[in-house]
Amino acid sequence: MANSQIVTATAKLDEPDGAGARQPCLKCSLVSRLPEIVLLALWWPVYSHLQTIATWLTYSALGLGRGTHLGASVEFFIFEVPKVLMLLILIVFGVGIVRTFFTPERTRAILAGKRESAGNVLAALLGIVTPFCSCSAVPLFLGFVQSGVPLGVTFSFLIAAPMINEVAVVLLLGMFGLKVTAIYVGTGLTVAIVAGWVIGRLRMERHLESWVSAMSAGNTAEVEAEGLDWNARFDAGREAVREIVGKVWLFVVLGIAVGAGIHGYVPTNALAGLMGKSAWWSVPLAVILGVPMYSNAAGIVPVVQALLGKGAALGTALAFMMSVIALSLPEMIILRKVLRPRLIGVFIGVVAAGIVLVGYIFNLVM
Amino acid sequence: MKIQILGTGCAKCKALTANAEAAVKQMGLDAEIEKVEDIQEIIKFGVMMTPALAVDGKVKIVGKVASADEIKKLLA
Numbered sequence: 001m002a003n004s005q006i007v008t009a010t011a012k013l014d015e016p017d018g019a020g021a022r023q024p025c026l027k028c029s030l031v032s033r034l035p036e037i038v039l040l041a042l043w044w045p046v047y048s049h050l051q052t053i054a055t056w057l058t059y060s061a062l063g064l065g066r067g068t069h070l071g072a073s074v075e076f077f078i079f080e081v082p083k084v085l086m087l088l089i090l091i092v093f094g095v096g097i098v099r100t101f102f103t104p105e106r107t108r109a110i111l112a113g114k115r116e117s118a119g120n121v122l123a124a125l126l127g128i129v130t131p132f133c134s135c136s137a138v139p140l141f142l143g144f145v146q147s148g149v150p151l152g153v154t155f156s157f158l159i160a161a162p163m164i165n166e167v168a169v170v171l172l173l174g175m176f177g178l179k180v181t182a183i184y185v186g187t188g189l190t191v192a193i194v195a196g197w198v199i200g201r202l203r204m205e206r207h208l209e210s211w212v213s214a215m216s217a218g219n220t221a222e223v224e225a226e227g228l229d230w231n232a233r234f235d236a237g238r239e240a241v242r243e244i245v246g247k248v249w250l251f252v253v254l255g256i257a258v259g260a261g262i263h264g265y266v267p268t269n270a271l272a273g274l275m276g277k278s279a280w281w282s283v284p285l286a287v288i289l290g291v292p293m294y295s296n297a298a299g300i301v302p303v304v305q306a307l308l309g310k311g312a313a314l315g316t317a318l319a320f321m322m323s324v325i326a327l328s329l330p331e332m333i334i335l336r337k338v339l340r341p342r343l344i345g346v347f348i349g350v351v352a353a354g355i356v357l358v359g360y361i362f363n364l365v366m
Numbered sequence: 367m368k369i370q371i372l373g374t375g376c377a378k379c380k381a382l383t384a385n386a387e388a389a390v391k392q393m394g395l396d397a398e399i400e401k402v403e404d405i406q407e408i409i410k411f412g413v414m415m416t417p418a419l420a421v422d423g424k425v426k427i428v429g430k431v432a433s434a435d436e437i438k439k440l441l442a
Contacts, residue, residue, distance in 0.1 A: 104414040104429070131429065136416045138374070138405055143414035211406060239430070337405055 033234055040090075047086050054079035073264030080175070080256045080302065085249060087174045088167065088298075089241055095129075095166040096240025100233045102129045104140055111149045111157070116200050119153040124192040127160030137334055142212065151208075152200020159351055160192035163326040167248055168297035175305040183362070184318060191322070191354035198350050207343035251299035259302035263309060272311030282316045283359035287352050290323025300324050314366050319359030327351055367397040367441070372408045372425075373417035379403075381431045382417040389437035397441070 030037065057078050058064050064071035107130045111123055132140070137158065144154040164185055172181040205213070228236075275282050293300075304317045332344055339347070369386055373379025383401060390397045402408055411420060415429030419437070426440050 108414070131415070136414070136429070139408055139416055140414045142405075142409050143412070146409070 030230075032231070036234070036238075043086065043090060047083070050083050050086075051079055069264045071264075073260040076263045077256055077260040080259070081253055084171060084174045084252050084256065084302075085245070087170045088245055088248070088252070091166050091170045092244045093237040093241050096237035096244075097233050098129060099131050099240070100228055100236045102126065102131070104130055104132075104143065107157075108144055108147055108149060111144065111153055112147045114149075114153060116150055116152055116197060119150060120156040120193045120196045120200070123149075123153045123156040123196065124160040124189050127157045127192065128164050128189075130157075130161065132161035132165070137331060138337055141335070141338060145208070145212065150200055151205055152196045152198070154196075155199045155347065156192050156196025159195055159326060160189060162328075162331070163192065163322060164188045165297070167244065168301070168325065171252075171297050171301035175301055176308075180314070180318075184321075187318070187358045187362075188322060188326075191326075191351065191358060195347075195350045195354050199346060202346060204343050204346060207340040207346075209338050209340060212338050248298035252302070255299040255302035259306035262303070262306035266306075266310050268309070269311040271307060275307060275312035275316050277313040277315075277363045279316075282313070283319050283363065284356050286316050286320035286359065287323040287355050290320050291327045291348070291352070292329050293324045297321075297325055313363045315359040315362030315364075318362060319355050322355045322358065323352065326355070367395060368422055369397050369399045369441075370402050370420040370423075371399065371417060372402045372411055372413055372420065374405060374408070375403050376416070378431050379417040382419060382427075385432060385434045386419060386437050388434040389441060392434065393438055393441060395441060
């Protein structure tokens with residue numbers, strides 16, 4: 001099957017430039033995708049029975065005693081790993097297709113004409129759907145600044161893009177449900193918008209490395225990203241699954257294993273004193289601890305979920321998670337190539353302050 | 367012919383370089399493959415996502431690891 005995929009993908013490139021007019025229809029693409037459609041049809045029946053299967057495997061097949069530490073841990077692990085991986089595959093596939101409509105070039109074109117405020121909001125929203133990988137943070141940053149996207153707007157994008165992505169949303173949905181996911185996305189967007197706006201207000205342009213400011217408005221590469229047919233979009237979805245799930249599955253398994261250990265062995269409410277609402281210092285501490293820790297959402301969410309079950313407050317847990325994902329040391333080192341230390345300091349400070357605030361608000365409200 | 371791989375040296379850039387080398391070898395082309403790792407040089411190409419691949423100075427692939435077959439089509 002893999003071979004035939006390549007043939008269809010390359011055959012597409014053969015078409016002369018004028019072929020955009022006769023795009024293959026959605027229906028014809030669907031027919032050639034039968035194996036994937038069958039898998040999709042099987043998805044729900046399997047997914048909806050995972051709890052039953054996990055319970056049976058743990059207590060009947062493996063014969064572990066109900067109510068034991070080991071039994072609770074094993075059941076948690078057997079249930080959560082396939083659940084999260086199945087959700088991940090489905091959503092990453094969907095998002096991979098959606099992303100073929102949002103290239104960084106298009107996002108930049110949308111943002112280039114925008115003023116601040118509205119621009120910050122739009123940038124944060126586009127940060128969610130535009131393909132982003134921290135290894136291309138610098139070229140993306142330069143591309144934005146070069147074409148006249150305001151600095152603060154660029155930062156809104158740069159904060160939102162890694163923090164709110166499909167992997168984070170899948171894990172939150174799978175392990176916490178809709179409400180917490182909505183809270184995370186909403187507050188994450190707010191932090192990105194406000195932090196970007198503040199950085200814009202601070203007029204930090206002179207704290208870019210000098211060669212960045214001197215950069216001429218150079219040529220922009222015109223690559224035929226337009227006119228993809230549905231076949232190519234499905235290929236992009238498959239590619240996204242291969243690449244993203246291939247990269248994060250180990251984090252998921254390890255994260256859930258740690259979570260399972262906490263779930264089974266740490267006594268309920270053991271963490272209430274340390275990470276509970278009454279410990280006012282726990283929010284800033286969680287944020288500070290989160291900065292040097294580098295993990296994507298896949299590794300951290302299962303751990304956070306287990307912590308919550310043991311008495312950690314939601315605001316503290318969310319703050320910890322945001323800090324781990326949004327503020328990472330490796331990304332700062334990459335950004336150091338274009339930002340002077342002062343601007344990096346401001347970036348970390350503003351975002352960290354925003355996250356701490358979010359943590360306190362939720363500990364107060366919830 | 368000159369093929370340039372643009373990227374700051376991440377794993378994906380290495381994969382793209384390997385695929386380009388394979389494509390050139392399979393086609394028996396006399397092409398020079400150059401890795402462009404300096405960020406200022408990469409920006410001059412107007413590229414926002416790495417890795418990218420340029421043939422004779424023109425950017426052909428952006429932000430993905432193209433297979434050797436895809437690259438062969440570009441070079442043909």
